[in-house]
Amino acid sequence: MAEPMHCYRHPKRETRVSCATCGRPICTECMRQTAVGIKCPDDARLPRGARAGMMKPDQVLKTLLAGIGIAVVGIPVVSIILGLPFQLLISSAAGYGAGTLINRAGGRNGGPLAIAVSVVATVIPFLVWLVPDALAGAGSLFGALAAILAAIAAGFANRRL
Numbered sequence: 001m002a003e004p005m006h007c008y009r010h011p012k013r014e015t016r017v018s019c020a021t022c023g024r025p026i027c028t029e030c031m032r033q034t035a036v037g038i039k040c041p042d043d044a045r046l047p048r049g050a051r052a053g054m055m056k057p058d059q060v061l062k063t064l065l066a067g068i069g070i071a072v073v074g075i076p077v078v079s080i081i082l083g084l085p086f087q088l089l090i091s092s093a094a095g096y097g098a099g100t101l102i103n104r105a106g107g108r109n110g111g112p113l114a115i116a117v118s119v120v121a122t123v124i125p126f127l128v129w130l131v132p133d134a135l136a137g138a139g140s141l142f143g144a145l146a147a148i149l150a151a152i153a154a155g156f157a158n159r160r161l
Contacts (some may be wrong), residue, residue: 008040018045022056023107055106055113063106063114067121070098074125082129087146095122095150099157111158118154124146 004014005025013027020037032044055063074094081090099118106114126147133139 021107055111059107060113063102063117066102066105067117070102070118070121071124074098074122075128078125078129082140082143082146087142090148091126091146091150092153095153096157098122099148099154102154103158114158115155118158119151122150122154126150 004016005018007015007027007030008013008024009030010027013029015027017027017031017082018025018040020034021039024040025037026040030100031038032041034044052105067130077094078091081087081094084090098121102118102121103114106117126143130139130143130147133143
C-alpha cells in the first residue's frame with residue numbers, strides 16, 4: 001500500500017488524491033472537480049490550454065533528467081539501430097518513443113523546453129556514432145537522415161494540440 005501524502009495547502013491532512021494537472025497532493029477540501037478530473041485550486045482556475053508549456057521547477061528537473069537518461073541509454077541503442085535494415089523507420093519510432101518518455105516525465109506539459117530536450121537527447125547518441133565516421137570521411141547519408149527523422153519524431157511527441 002502506498003504511503004499517504006499530505007495536502008500541499010494543509011500539510012497536516014493526509015490524502016491519496018493528487019491534482020490531474022500538476023500532480024500535487026490535495027485534500028478533500030482543496031480538490032476541485034473539473035471536466036478532466038480532480039484538480040488543485042490553482043490549476044482549476046486556469047483555462048484548459050493555459051498550462052500548456054508551463055513547467056514547474058520539479059517538472060523541468062524531471063524533463064532534464066529524462067533527457068540525460070535518454071541520451072545515455074540511446075548510445076548503445078543507436079549502434080544497434082544503425083546496423084539494422086529499415087533504420088529510418090526504426091529511428092523515427094525510437095525518436096517518438098524518447099520524446100514521449102520525456103514528455104511524460106515532465107508532467108505532459110510539452111512546450112519549448114520539453115521539445116528542445118527531446119530533440120537534443122535524441123540527436124546526441126546519433127552524433128556519438130556518426131561524427132567520428134564523418135570526420136574520417138566515411139559518413140553515412142542514411143545515418144544522418146535517421147538522426148534527423150528521430151529528432152523530428154521526438155519533437156512531434158512533445159507538441160500540444
